[in-house]
Amino acid sequence: MEEFITTKDIHLYYGEKEALKGINLSFPAKGINALIGPSGCGKSTYLRTLNRMNDLIPSVTMTGSIMINGQDIYSPKMDTVDLRKKVGMVFQQPNPFPFSIYENVTYGLRIAGIKDKQLLDERVEQSLKQAAVWDEVKDDLHKSALSLSGGQQQRVCIARVLAVQPDVILLDEPTSALDPVSSGLIEDMLLTIRDNYTIIIVTHNLQQASRISDRTAFFLNGELIEEGKTKSVFLNPKRQETDDYISGRFG
Amino acid sequence: MIVKQWVINGGELSENSFGSLPSFGGEVILMDPIKDKIQSTSRETRQDIIGKVLSYSCISLIVIVVLSIFAFVATKGLATFVVNKASLGDFLFGTNWNPSATDKAGNPLLGALPMITGSFGVTIIAVIFAAPFAIGTALYMTEVASKRGEKLLQSVIELLVGIPSVVYGFIGLSVVVPFVRTHFGGSGYGILSGAFVLFVMVLPTVTSMTVDSLRAVPRYYKEASLALGATKWQTIYKVLLRSATSGILTAIIFGMARAFGEALAVQMVIGNASIMPKSLLAPASTLTSVLTMGIGNTVMGTVGNNALWSLALMLLLMSLVFNIIVRFIGRKGRM
Numbered sequence: 001m002e003e004f005i006t007t008k009d010i011h012l013y014y015g016e017k018e019a020l021k022g023i024n025l026s027f028p029a030k031g032i033n034a035l036i037g038p039s040g041c042g043k044s045t046y047l048r049t050l051n052r053m054n055d056l057i058p059s060v061t062m063t064g065s066i067m068i069n070g071q072d073i074y075s076p077k078m079d080t081v082d083l084r085k086k087v088g089m090v091f092q093q094p095n096p097f098p099f100s101i102y103e104n105v106t107y108g109l110r111i112a113g114i115k116d117k118q119l120l121d122e123r124v125e126q127s128l129k130q131a132a133v134w135d136e137v138k139d140d141l142h143k144s145a146l147s148l149s150g151g152q153q154q155r156v157c158i159a160r161v162l163a164v165q166p167d168v169i170l171l172d173e174p175t176s177a178l179d180p181v182s183s184g185l186i187e188d189m190l191l192t193i194r195d196n197y198t199i200i201i202v203t204h205n206l207q208q209a210s211r212i213s214d215r216t217a218f219f220l221n222g223e224l225i226e227e228g229k230t231k232s233v234f235l236n237p238k239r240q241e242t243d244d245y246i247s248g249r250f251g
Numbered sequence: 252m253i254v255k256q257w258v259i260n261g262g263e264l265s266e267n268s269f270g271s272l273p274s275f276g277g278e279v280i281l282m283d284p285i286k287d288k289i290q291s292t293s294r295e296t297r298q299d300i301i302g303k304v305l306s307y308s309c310i311s312l313i314v315i316v317v318l319s320i321f322a323f324v325a326t327k328g329l330a331t332f333v334v335n336k337a338s339l340g341d342f343l344f345g346t347n348w349n350p351s352a353t354d355k356a357g358n359p360l361l362g363a364l365p366m367i368t369g370s371f372g373v374t375i376i377a378v379i380f381a382a383p384f385a386i387g388t389a390l391y392m393t394e395v396a397s398k399r400g401e402k403l404l405q406s407v408i409e410l411l412v413g414i415p416s417v418v419y420g421f422i423g424l425s426v427v428v429p430f431v432r433t434h435f436g437g438s439g440y441g442i443l444s445g446a447f448v449l450f451v452m453v454l455p456t457v458t459s460m461t462v463d464s465l466r467a468v469p470r471y472y473k474e475a476s477l478a479l480g481a482t483k484w485q486t487i488y489k490v491l492l493r494s495a496t497s498g499i500l501t502a503i504i505f506g507m508a509r510a511f512g513e514a515l516a517v518q519m520v521i522g523n524a525s526i527m528p529k530s531l532l533a534p535a536s537t538l539t540s541v542l543t544m545g546i547g548n549t550v551m552g553t554v555g556n557n558a559l560w561s562l563a564l565m566l567l568l569m570s571l572v573f574n575i576i577v578r579f580i581g582r583k584g585r586m
Binding site: 051053056081082083084085088089091093095096097098099107108110111112157160161164 | 469471472474475476477478479480481482485489490493494
């Protein structure tokens with residue numbers, strides 16, 4: 001496996017509390033990787049280390065190293081603004097800005113200084129199509145994004161990330177606030193873009209993880225218990241805890 | 252509620268043959284308390300009614316007070332035009348304010364335009380200065396400062412709100428007026444000095460309301476923006492301020508309402524000349540300053556007194572307008 005993202009010995013503390021206890025985990029370039037585990041096991045925290053969103057919480061301290069595409073993202077020379085353009089993130093709650101759909105999708109481009117109307121229009125259409133929401137919103141791109149349904153909002157949020165053309169897309173339980181139909185649309189959409197992006201998705205839905213992911217990592221109490229091809233993790237788990245969790249005996 | 256009581260009462264009295272029909276005599280009396288209890292209002296319901304009556308009477312008292320103030324000021328203020336036959340056009344657009352004199356046609360000289368200009372002048376200049384400072388301070392408090400710095404600034408602002416206006420006026424008189432005199436010329440009394448004093452007075456109001464509206468912007472907007480590779484400044488400028496626009500406008504209008512209604516501090520530095528101000532440095536007057544200066548020197552029922560009531564009515568209407576604007580912005584902001 002050629003490693004695109006490599007994290008070594010990640011320890012992360014919220015004040016005194018140790019939330020991640022030495023995570024060693026790598027992801028290949030392209031494809032879908034699922035992070036599973038019970039609530040509070042540290043998988044979302046881990047995800048947020050990959051685009052340095054934890055920097056925004058003052059009490060957080062972190063040790064260890066994270067390399068993305070050969071770059072140490074925690075080196076003092078790393079610009080978090082550049083990093084977050086390369087590593088996009090979709091949150092649990094659909095969080096479009098209270099602007100129009102068009103402005104939402106072009107936000108990332110415009111803050112990057114792109115003003116070319118034609119390019120913006122192209123990217124909007126392309127990303128909304130990729131996010132499987134184009135047909136539903138193409139006629140009212142200038143309507144407020146808040147007027148859409150939750151599932152549409154989440155897909156617009158995904159389009160907003162795709163428009164910046166990142167290498168990595170982090171999704172933090174993107175479908176847990178949505179109905180099954182919307183969740184299904186987002187899963188299908190992720191499958192269509194898996195060849196172009198390195199996707200890391202945190203999910204509580206084990207079926208979702210088994211349906212769409214190529215690799216799965218199982219977290220428990222801040223530790224990485226098991227990691228590997230999704231098929232082998234789900235069918236032949238090496239560790240008892242993994243077996244217990246995926247068979248529903250706890251969590 | 253009733254259902255519950257039925258069960259409780261039923262439980263208590265189950266011995267007394269709830270199943271079998273009570274015969275006439277002693278047992279009928281036993282049934283009556285149950286019936287009474289079920290049919291009469293419970294203690295909780297009565298408390299509910301008492302609470303409702305209390306709050307409704309408080310509300311109606313306040314409504315009555317507000318309406319009577321309005322009615323009183325309106326009758327008094329309109330008397331100028333109805334009883335003393337002054338024309339509304341002359342009042343709003345005339346520049347000659349001399350209630351004790353009459354013009355050739357015998358109408359009192361009640362041109363309030365100088366005061367209206369003065370009031371709007373000090374208000375608008377004060378707010379133009381105050382708004383950027385207030386927004387800057389509010390952004391510093393919500394986005395930049397540490398918890399301790401934020402608390403410190405918060406208490407400074409609360410302190411500024413608490414200073415009595417006469418103190419502001421006094422400082423204006425002894426610091427701002429000489430400052431304006433030496434640096435801008437003129438006597439130092441005038442709209443500019445009034446605006447400076449009001450600037451300091453409205454700053455805390457506008458700042459704390461702006462802080463509230465910035466804090467009301469959901470955290471996840473900020474997160475989403477930063478996660479898309481926006482810098483802190485881009486996030487503030489393009490997401491935070493934009494989402495909080497209606498709140499910030501409301502804060503500014505509130506500041507204007509405060510500035511428009513301030514009497515004492517302005518009166519101490521504006522020079523109190525009821526003539527059309529020719530420059531920001533010339534002595535002028537505002538609706539409030541003429542009122543506070545004149546109200547003790549006129550006799551009830553005279554033209555001079557009625558004219559002051561007309562100014563008061565004008566002030567009242569303006570505060571109503573400010574309120575309506577705030578409501579309007581609030582409604583637009585929610586959409």
